[in-house]
Amino acid sequence: MKHLSFLNKYFYKYKWWIIPGIIFVIISNIFGVVPAQVVGHAFNLITENIAIYQLFNGFNRQQVIYDIFSYSLFFFGILILIMYLIRGLFLFFMRQTIILMSRHIEYDMKNEIYAHYQKLSLGFYRRNNTGDLMNRATEDVNRVRMYVGPAIMYTINTAVLFCLIIYFMFDVNSTLAIYCLLPLPVLVITIYYVNTLINNKSEKIQEQLSKLSSFVQERFSGIRVIKSYVREDQTQAVFAQESNAYKTNAMSLVKVQALFYPSMLLLVGLSTILTVYIGGKQVIDGAITPGNIAEFIVYVNQLTFPVTMLGWVTTLIQRAAASQKRINEFLQLAPDITSNNTETPEFEGKISFKNVSFTYPDTGIEAIKDINFEIEKGKFLAIIGRTGSGKSTLANLIMRMYDVDSGKIEIDGKELKGLNLNNYRDQIGFVPQEVFLFSDTIKNNIAFGLSAVEDGQVEQAAKNAAVYNNIIDFDLKFETMLGERGITLSGGQKQRVSIARALIKEPKILIFDDCLSAVDTKTEEEILSNLGKIMKGKTSVLIAHRISTIKNADKIIVLDNGRIIEQGTHDELLKNNGAYAEMHDNQLLEEENS
Template sequence: MKHLRFLNKYFYKYKWWIIPGVFFVIISNIFGVIPAQVIGHAFNLITENIQIYGLFSGFERREIIYDIFSYSLLYFGALVLVLYLLRGLFLFFMRQTIILMSRHIEYDMKNEIYAHYQELSLGFYRRNNTGDLMNRATEDVNRVRMYVGPAIMYAINTGVLFLLVIYAMFSVNTTLAIFCLLPLPVLVVIIYFVNTMINQKSEQIQEQLSKLSSFVQERFSGIRVIKSYVREPYTKKVFAEESEGYKQSAMSLVKVQALFYPTMLLLVGLSTILTIYVGGKQVINGSITPGNIAEFIVYVNQLTFPVSMLGWVTTLIQRASASQKRINEFLQLKPEIISGKQEKRAINGNIKFENVSFTYPDTGIKALRNVNFEIKQGQFVAIIGRTGSGKSTLANLIMRMYDVEAGRIIIDNTYLKELNLQDYRNQIGFVPQEVFLFSDTIKNNIAFGLDTVNDNEVEAAAKNAAVYNNIIDFELKFETMLGERGITLSGGQKQRVSIARALIKEPKILIFDDCLSAVDTRTEEEILNNLGRIMNNKTSILIAHRISTIKNADKILVLDDGQIIEEGTHNELLQKGGAYAEMYQNQLLEEESQSV
């Protein structure tokens, strides 16, 4: 139960739901126990009056006794009916408080988990797959809800009913009560051992379910690749194997439960037999009446459902504990990137790297080594280099998606770590190498970075990104719904919509992470001309592979193996005759060979 202590704050928050719920549980069970006593009196009435009725055989008074007898039974029957109706009414109130409370807790938990996910750093998402994250926020939360709702409700109901029934039993006859409850210690021992097995198997099931969810989510996301390589039969086979693992884990749990429930019912049946046997002897001795035996049988039958529910409740608690443990693992994680405490302020766009080194913590790859450079406000700076040279890492560090391993990054004479992170990122326009568009309208995708925006601003951003003419060709224009990850658009259109999303923010710093690769030369030139106008006196950083894209930059940084090996303008670097000049000549030769 230690993992479920996390939920105590919710119980305190919704205490005015729990307290009335417990009150309704107690009242409903009182109205559930009283009918047994009424039935006992009715049974005694029958056994006693049948003999009197037989003695008046042939007399006129026999009809009067019959009428009294009938009215009495009718009265007892009506009384039992009214008591059960009242019990049903308070059971309704009980569910309306406790079950509704569980839904509120489920809502709060999902919001808390999602909010915490948003706070965690980019490295967290590199280490964990999407399917597992989704499973913890949905399936695991649902299992916890079953604990805070039905499990707690039935546990309280069972506890209260046990106390009331045991009190009623001992108030009638101590000996008979002891024999009726004799199988209960055996039940407690069985529950103790079965609980451990259920807990272990529940954890295995949740882990397997997470693997299955991750597999499905990844395959659906990459369905285009699967179909291109005709791997449908293979993925179907792998899915069947993963499903088989989940089925085996679930079947193993079902086998434990299948043995558990009949065992409990057997023990309840044994209590009934003991009641009749021992009670019969007590009646012969005159210690109790036959009605008391009927009363005890009703008590035992009343305990049958709660006892059977005890096994189900035990399963719910163990599953919830396993799920809450998985949820706590992530909720207890602290963000690796902590926002600085400085007040929000406008940035100018001066960037300085001082002896910056960075190693990816998950892979151990040394991405940057003692990098030093400075970007002045309003400069257009380009970064070029071979694949894996550290270009995208520079962009991630400027965005503070990661913190540097050594050295420091200075923004406007202030350490980056001291800046208010949310305010800082709000003033940056970032176009990633891997374009991601949401399953929403084109308009909402462009306006994603702003809370309020008008149609004119969206259209202006689309024009500056050279995608306006493509959008207006669609039937619904800017209201066109995009498929998952923007699959409705071509690669170049997706990139330009992503560029429009960055430009509409009118950022102080704009970072293009090799996002013009799918754009033709003429469109690229149009975007860069618009960029020069929009980003006047603002800092622009362009990461690219094509030298034709960056030759007009104020400064070009050439990266190789995580180090800056050359720095200067296009003409200066050509005159040096180094790595940049070699890349330039290779690209010229490649263009010539393609044109032939």
């Protein structure tokens, strides 16, 4: 239960739902137990009136006795019906408070989890797959809801009903009550033993379900690759294997439950047999009436449902505890990147790296080593280098997706760690290497970074990104819906829509992370020409592989194995006759050969 203690704050928040719910539970159970006493009185009335009726056999008074007897039974029947109607009404009120409360808690939990996910740094998403994150926010939360709703409701209901029945049993006859309750200790031991089994099996089921969800999500995202390599049968076989593992774990839990419930019903049946046997002896001794036996049988049968629910509730609690443990694992994670500054200045765009080194915490790879450079506001910085040289890492560090291990990054002379992160990122336009578009309209994808869009803004951004003519060729133009990850568009079109999304913000700093690789040379020149007009007086950082893309940059940095090996303008680097000049000559040779 220690993992479920996380939910106490929600119980306190919704205390005015729980308290009335408990009151409704108590009232409904009172009207559920009292009819047993009415049945006892009615049974006594039947036995007594049958004897009187037979005593007046042959007399005119016999019909009067019969009428009184009939009216009395009718009265008792109506009384029991009214009591059960009142019980049903309060059971309805009980569900309207406790079950509705559980839905509110589910809503709050999902919002809290999603909000916390968004606070966590990029490294968190590198370590965890999407399927597992989704499972914890949906399936696990649903299992917790079953605890805060049905499980708590039936637990309170069972506890109240059990206390009332025990009280009335001992009030009638303590000896008979003790015999009726003899099987209960065995039941408690059984539940205690089964709890551990259910908890262990529930955790295995949830872990396997996360693996299954992750597998399906990943395969659907990569369906194009699967079809290209004709691996449908192979992925189907792996899915069947994972599904079989889930089925095996689930069936193992079902087997435990299948033995658990009949065992409980057997113990309840044993209580009924003891009631009839011991109660019969008590009637012979004159200690109780036959009506008391009927009353006790009703009590025992009333205990059948709570005892049966006890097993189900136990399962719900154990599975909820396993799910809440998984949820807490992520909720207790503190974000690596934090920002307490609330100031919202406008940045000019001067960027300085001073002895910056960075190692990825997940892999231990030292991506950046002792980097020093400075770019003045409004200048155009280009970064070039071989694959794995650290270019994208530099972009991530400028965006403060990670914090540096040593050294410091300054923006306008202020250390990046001390800035208001949301305000800073809001003034940056970022086009990632791996383009991501949402399953939404082209218009909404371009306007994603703005809270409000003015007329013509989206169209102008599309023109600046050289994708306007492609968009207007679609039937629905800017209202065209994109498939998952923008699958409707070609690679080049996706990149240009992503560029338009960054340009529409009119950012103070613009970062292009090798995002022109999928466009042809002519389109690239058009985009760069437009970029020169838009970003005039603003800082631009362009990561590229093609030298033709960056030759007009104010400063070019050449990276190799995480270190700066050369920096300067295009002409200066060619004169140095170093690594940059070698790349330039190789690319010219490739172009001539092609």
